[in-house]
Amino acid sequence: MPDTLKTMEPMHAMIRSGEPVLLCDSGDLADGGAGVPFEVVYLTESCHAFAVRYQGTVYAYLNRCTHVPMELDYQPNQFFDLTGHWLICATHGALYAPQTGQCRLGPCRGGLVKIEVSEADGQVHWHTSDKLQPEKPL
Numbered sequence: 001m002p003d004t005l006k007t008m009e010p011m012h013a014m015i016r017s018g019e020p021v022l023l024c025d026s027g028d029l030a031d032g033g034a035g036v037p038f039e040v041v042y043l044t045e046s047c048h049a050f051a052v053r054y055q056g057t058v059y060a061y062l063n064r065c066t067h068v069p070m071e072l073d074y075q076p077n078q079f080f081d082l083t084g085h086w087l088i089c090a091t092h093g094a095l096y097a098p099q100t101g102q103c104r105l106g107p108c109r110g111g112l113v114k115i116e117v118s119e120a121d122g123q124v125h126w127h128t129s130d131k132l133q134p135e136k137p138l
């Protein structure tokens with residue numbers, strides 16, 4: 001096998017899309033409050049991600065601004081702006097809609113990478129996809 005193909009092999013077997021991975025307890029996410037960080041492998045790269053609760057629903061995204069690939073939070077796990085209605089990148093102030101991750105204002109381009117989540121029985125899970133895998137085998 002050519003070396004270029006070998007380097008593309010995943011660290012461990014791909015987990016099929018839609019598998020739940022425990023993220024946190026429901027009580028860890030206050031509405032409009034601090035986010036909960038977690039780790040994922042996006043494509044082949046280890047990345048920080050975060051979950052927040054907005055108007056009762058949990059949303060999760062890669063912690064990567066679309067302006068410059070920097071993490072959004074300057075103060076750890078603080079993702080909402082002062083209004084509590086927008087996710088803000090602390091570096092240059094880009095605003096994203098918490099429900100969709102789409103850019104609302106500022107230098108962002110497009111939207112945050114959304115991660116599917118579910119909440120049941122007091123627990124929040126994120127879900128794998130062909131681009132998002134857990135850091136460790138399940």
Ligand code: FES
Pocket residue numbers: 065066067068069070089090091092093094106107108
């Ligand atoms: S790096 Fe996020 S707005 Fe510039």
